[in-house]
Amino acid sequence: MKYPPSIERVFDSNGWFDLISFSIDELEKENLLLIIEEKPYLQDSYGNFRGYFSEDVGVCVASKNEYWPLVLVHEMAHFLIWKQNDKHLDFGPNMLLDKWLEGGDIDNLYETILSCMDDELLAERKAVEILQQFNIPYDIDVYIQDANAYMFFWCWVYDHRKWDNKVANSRKVINLCCNYFLENPEAYMLDYHKNHKLRLAMNEAHDAGKS
Numbered sequence: 001m002k003y004p005p006s007i008e009r010v011f012d013s014n015g016w017f018d019l020i021s022f023s024i025d026e027l028e029k030e031n032l033l034l035i036i037e038e039k040p041y042l043q044d045s046y047g048n049f050r051g052y053f054s055e056d057v058g059v060c061v062a063s064k065n066e067y068w069p070l071v072l073v074h075e076m077a078h079f080l081i082w083k084q085n086d087k088h089l090d091f092g093p094n095m096l097l098d099k100w101l102e103g104g105d106i107d108n109l110y111e112t113i114l115s116c117m118d119d120e121l122l123a124e125r126k127a128v129e130i131l132q133q134f135n136i137p138y139d140i141d142v143y144i145q146d147a148n149a150y151m152f153f154w155c156w157v158y159d160h161r162k163w164d165n166k167v168a169n170s171r172k173v174i175n176l177c178c179n180y181f182l183e184n185p186e187a188y189m190l191d192y193h194k195n196h197k198l199r200l201a202m203n204e205a206h207d208a209g210k211s
């Protein structure tokens with residue numbers, strides 16, 4: 001199976017069902033919630049996104065898109081890392097990045113982006129473990145390609161000072177990504193700046209959405 005099942009079919013698959021039950025239980029133990037918003041995406045002042053984990057609320061995903069079960073896996077990965085990490089979560093870099101995206105100036109932009117990318121790479125590696133642990137019927141190679149498109153998206157954000165989901169979700173961009181993780185955020189930055197084709201595909205995906 002290439003794509004996760006739709007919302008109606010999610011509960012037919014044992015792996016997904018087990019993951020959703022596990023998510024609700026594990027979040028509940030920390031007095032947190034699993035929130036499934038019936039919209040195509042969530043919105044922030046600087047753009048759209050498909051899910052988040054917050055230590056005040058829990059895990060929230062937008063369910064009116066075909067990827068939502070995978071977004072759930074990703075956000076649960078953030079939650080589990082937080083839990084394993086003695087519930088220490090440094091929102092600093094993400095907040096600085098928000099400020100920068102909203103037009104504010106920040107020091108150490110490059111380090112801030114790398115730090116956000118570090119958290120995301122950790123979450124993506126954990127997400128792969130979750131997919132395997134729950135025997136979820138989803139191709140791991142395809143997941144990693146998607147995840148890499150997301151990692152390269154952060155490099156694009158660094159270059160363009162814009163948050164545009166379409167860039168990370170473009171089929172053309174995803175197809176240009178490899179099916180193994182690079183070692184660290186710096187490796188993604190290096191690869192991104194060497195890969196003209198990838199940058200071109202990302203720019204095209206961004207421009208395609210403009211009217």
Ligand SMILES: [Zn+2]
Pocket residue numbers: 074078120123
């Ligand atoms: Zn994330």
